Amino acid sequence: MMRERRSVGRPRASSRDTIEEAAAELFLEQSYAGTTIDDITQRAGVSRATYFNYFDSKSDLLWIDADQAIERFSECVGAGFKVLDAIATVASEVGSERVPLVVAQSDVMGTGDELVASGFVRVARVTTLIRAALVAESSEEPGSLSLHVRANCLSGAIIAAWGAWIAGGVSRRSLAEYLNDALALVKLEQ
Amino acid sequence: MMRERRSVGRPRASSRDTIEEAAAELFLEQSYAGTTIDDITQRAGVSRATYFNYFDSKSDLLWIDADQAIERFSECVGAGFKVLDAIATVASEVGSERVPLVVAQSDVMGTGDELVASGFVRVARVTTLIRAALVAESSEEPGSLSLHVRANCLSGAIIAAWGAWIAGGVSRRSLAEYLNDALALVKLEQ
DNA sequence: TCTATTACTGCACTCAGTACAACAAACCGA
DNA sequence: TCGGTTTGTTGTACTGAGTGCAGTAATAGA
Incomplete structure (x- = not known):
């Protein structure tokens, strides 16, 4: 999962939501198995590393x-x-x-x-x-x-x-x- | 898992047992997480491909x-x-x-x-x-x-x-x- | 403006799992 | 004995998840 934040430092972009939405779309279009994390982050306009900043795994x-x-x-x-x-x-x-x-x-x-x-x-x-x-x-x-x-x-x-x-x-x-x-x-x- | 055999064709070597034994040893020595499938097949004197002939996954x-x-x-x-x-x-x-x-x-x-x-x-x-x-x-x-x-x-x-x-x-x-x-x-x- | 803190990126890496073509060893029927 | 069939084994190349880390960007506060 990975949640909570602190009010110091660079503020979060809307990455988490963007990722979730991109994933939901892609899962509908291509199924879960047919979608890679790269697909998701690409559509979300976010780097792969950022994905793992918000989620621990694909199945999350x-x-x-x-x-x-x-x-x-x-x-x-x-x-x-x-x-x-x-x-x-x-x-x-x-x-x-x-x-x-x-x-x-x-x-x-x-x-x-x-x-x-x-x-x-x-x-x-x-x-x-x-x-x-x-x-x-x-x-x-x-x-x-x-x-x-x-x-x-x-x-x-x-x-x-x-x-x-x-x-x-x-x-x-x-x-x-x-x-x-x-x-x-x-x-x-x- | 993957079991059973037929009496036609090339007979199995003792691969399965060898793999199990090698794995048991290595898990004791290095732990499960610290052991790769390559480690196991190498010690068992068997190819990686053969491993997946007998087991579907590492956790098996x-x-x-x-x-x-x-x-x-x-x-x-x-x-x-x-x-x-x-x-x-x-x-x-x-x-x-x-x-x-x-x-x-x-x-x-x-x-x-x-x-x-x-x-x-x-x-x-x-x-x-x-x-x-x-x-x-x-x-x-x-x-x-x-x-x-x-x-x-x-x-x-x-x-x-x-x-x-x-x-x-x-x-x-x-x-x-x-x-x-x-x-x-x-x-x-x- | 400098600093600490956190978010984000890029890159290189490990390793599980898949796919497949090639080869080896057995059996069988001719 | 010779192909042919079947099954076990190998090598190789590939995909993709997950890790590690150094470097950069953006903010708040001093």
């Missing part, structure tokens, strides 16, 4: 929206929210205005290994956050098996809900609704 | 043992085993003779993104298999949310058990024991 572009949500989730957890509250909060803030790039591309590419793999990096982050929240709110031992199982089930439910939300077309029902259904299936307490 | 080497287990799991599911039976069967066959490479390396590398990502490719495969088995054994709709949630919880439990097994040192308790504990926490039926 697919997950911009998800990463924002995760960032938000992280803040909630850090602020002491209970897991289910944090999930509900973030979900309520996720709109359906924009189709995440990863979705458009999974249609085109299928679920190839690269896409799947880059997705798990996010899953892993979420799961880690859930564990932290569970430890804070319950009497779960930090390294215990049951903590891991519970956290994995929760993130499993989130993934399932997210997948269903995507599969159904993001504007049919809200993510929050899918999450309600999914989390109800996971008997958390006992 | 880390997951040799896991991939074998998944292959077995796939067979069980294909043979009509119920999910829990398939899991139990595979688990009972997993020995603790050898420390999987991915474990040794996660000590050294921490859980870097590459390792995490390559791991999820496996998780995704397992989850897909679980879904297939659930569809076959229950009255679950192929694309339903509850199917996905249940499958994700099960694979979440498996991952947790696997992680605990690794973390505790593979020879302290058997994988099957950890799996029992983990799966008990997932109230599958309702």
Whole structure:
């Protein structure tokens, strides 16, 4: 990802947005796999080095929206929210205005290994956050098996809900609704 | 992965084993990240092209043992085993003779993104298999949310058990024991 | 105007992964 | 024994992601 700034030094150009837009266009025209980072930076009118100033990898572009949500989730957890509250909060803030790039591309590419793999990096982050929240709110031992199982089930439910939300077309029902259904299936307490 | 052979044509040299051994040695000496495919093939006395004849990627080497287990799991599911039976069967066959490479390396590398990502490719495969088995054994709709949630919880439990097994040192308790504990926490039926 | 700080660029490099043509070793049927 | 077929192995050339770094540009503040 790579965010935040300081108010000293040369101010940023609009590079980040320009890059995102160029990428979105090109992914539509040529698909993710068919687009190189050079293509993107060229269209954005920016150097390749600048790309890596803003993103850590090519696949980061697919997950911009998800990463924002995760960032938000992280803040909630850090602020002491209970897991289910944090999930509900973030979900309520996720709109359906924009189709995440990863979705458009999974249609085109299928679920190839690269896409799947880059997705798990996010899953892993979420799961880690859930564990932290569970430890804070319950009497779960930090390294215990049951903590891991519970956290994995929760993130499993989130993934399932997210997948269903995507599969159904993001504007049919809200993510929050899918999450309600999914989390109800996971008997958390006992 | 890439396996199986036919009895026609030039017979295989012992390339595969040689490569695995060379890799195991080098990973110990220089770590996974510090070892290139060239290093490996050079020590194995084999060409680079041959490497990709046997493995699809560098990270495949880390997951040799896991991939074998998944292959077995796939067979069980294909043979009509119920999910829990398939899991139990595979688990009972997993020995603790050898420390999987991915474990040794996660000590050294921490859980870097590459390792995490390559791991999820496996998780995704397992989850897909679980879904297939659930569809076959229950009255679950192929694309339903509850199917996905249940499958994700099960694979979440498996991952947790696997992680605990690794973390505790593979020879302290058997994988099957950890799996029992983990799966008990997932109230599958309702 | 000088300085510190940050944004941006250019360039050279490493390495994973792909593609493909050529060669080697086995088997088979004639 | 001789081609022909099949499959394993090699060499080579290529693409493209990601890294490292030195150098330059633009700003704020002293």
